[in-house]
């Protein structure tokens with residue numbers, strides 16, 4: 180018997196980053212939107228904790244104890260006084276180290292899959308607590324949809340979304356380290372006062388109304404200058420998508436994946452074709468949002 184959980188990637192449609200805190204983290208006003216690129220985490224009985232991974236980018240995924248899915252299994256087992264006996268398989272389709280929270284998605288998926296396999300009956304509130312212990316983006320991977328994250332991003336308020344948005348994601352060659360991007364943010368901010376982070380009212384209204392043009396006007400990512408500083412070629416990717424008719428372009432989270440909001444499905448196909456032809460990215464993926472959170476597959 181095995182169980183499989185599908186988990187979505189995310190794009191930050193509004194990422195306001197506050198000053199560095201004494202603990203090194205930054206207070207955020209982080210508006211997450213789950214998008215229809217997915218990993219699938221399958222949990223099956225095993226004599227100990229085993230981990231395998233397949234799919235594009237699988238070779239970049241660590242298969243040791245640092246893997247977030249393995250950490251999730253150990254955390255849940257420990258909470259219930261069990262041994263973490265499970266074979267976890269990650270079918271990976273979310274770009275690795277791409278600013279789309281793939282590792283966080285796998286952690287949320289592993290929690291839900293192991294909970295079902297072991298029959299531990301963990302409530303959603305307890306699962307959210309475990310998610311927050313595993314990482315700032317993990318609670319959102321569990322919930323999906325759209326949400327405002329405060330604190331490090333883990334204190335979530337779900338947000339209403341009034342329609343379907345059409346996106347293209349330009350996947351880069353190689354990843355960017357999230358901690359390195361935050362260090363670059365701090366370096367670029369050293370001569371200015373960073374204001375407290377706020378989510379824009381216009382952004383929340385655009386999501387609520389399902390208004391792509393308004394969302395395009397409100398997209399904002401405070402990490403984008405840092406990601407561009409570390410990877411200047413991303414400016415060419417953003418420009419290529421804009422020139423092809425995207426309503427707006429931005430770096431996804433800490434990058435290097437670039438996100439393009441389009442008016443409809445046919446514009447998305449056109450932008451993806453132009454991005455691929457431009458040679459400014461490895462591949463371009465078309466999808467929609469919002470996507471549901473971690474979902475047990477039948």
Ligand code: ATP
Pocket residue numbers: 239240241245246247248269274275276277278279280281282283285286316354355357432433434
């Ligand atoms: P975020 O947007 O949450 O900052 P990201 O999408 O940029 O993250 P991830 O794909 O989550 O990046 O991976 C970041 C690093 O985490 C990888 O380089 C890898 O070493 C490590 N990692 C641990 N577990 C996983 C996992 N299950 N899948 C992918 N990477 C993992």
